[in-house]
Amino acid sequence: MTPPLPGTPPGPSPRGSAGLPSARARLSAVRSRLALPLVRRATGLLEGQHRSVYRGHGQDFDDLRVYQPGDDVGDIDWRASARTGSPVVKRYVATSNVAVVLVVDTGRHMSATAARGEDKAEVAQYVVAIVAQVAQQRGDRVALVAGDAGRVEHLPARAGRTHLEVVLRRLERTFDPAAPPGDLPRLLDRAMxxxxxxxxxxxxxxxxxxxxxxxxxxxxxxxxxxxLVVQVADADAFAWDVAAGPPGRLVGSSSARERGRPTRVRRGTVVDAESGAVLPGLLRGRRRAVEAAHRARVARHDRTTALLASLGIPSVVVEGTHDALDEFVALLERQRRGGR
Known part of the structure; x- marks a missing residue:
């Protein structure tokens, strides 16, 4: 059963609903959270990601310098090191205006509730704003491929703050509780x-x-x-109005094994976001039901993790807007270290 959406059964709703932040406000909120040291950290990690992507394919050789701790051993020029008697590394001019392609799943399941009680669509848009803002900070171009089984929205890669606002507005209009089911393979093929x-x-x-x-x-x-893959964690449909911990707690571990623990769920009908099936209220809060749901969730997470690991694709799971920035930076750090 797809993680349910507390409230009424899914149906048509106005896109860009009142009360949700606009594209400009969302980007402004992200910028305000990107304190200067973290901006340097995040953009530096993204630059390192580009170096690993484009090694030998988009950087111009600059000069040689003496090896320093922390330098990539792959940059050592062994012939020059043999001539000088000490290790030296090649320096390159960093590639600018690199394309960052955002592939966003906006199927019906994304209208459900995330682990921290926000709409999954809102969390996904916040993640997109983070990635886009970090890319814009570097002067990179940003492209968008978003949609579901019935439609695909595509915006070619461009740079600039105005373009980022266009990307977020187009993405916001694509999310809809009445949307067709998701079709991630279709989006990936379109991006390719x-x-x-x-x-x-x-x-x-x-x-x-x-x-x-x-x-x-x-x-x-x-x-x-x-x-890179960023996954939005689902709310625990079997919990009964229980908090998931301090709102300000930052996760950073991305194991997702505990994502199925009780979280804050509004009282009322719980409806499956994809099928419209109603979860019987008597099952919520029942120990056996909660434990069974958690075991199934952990097994599903392990399958997804194994799939991505087999392809060499790093991933992270975010609970909500509160931990999205920290988790994304942690994802870049693990990728830079070669971890999965």
């Missing part, structure tokens, strides 16, 4: 066709995806591009 030059592709979906149906598309995408 539309993106010729080697790029950084950031896939934003929920914790049930990517699944086996997306394996072939991910494998093809991985041969040409660097790929």
């Amino acid at each position: 066709r539309q993106t010729v030059q080697r790029s950084l592709v950031v896939v934003v979906t929920d914790e049930a995806r990517p699944d086996e149906a997306a394996r072939a598309a991910l494998a093809r995408l991985r041969t040409r591009h660097a790929v």
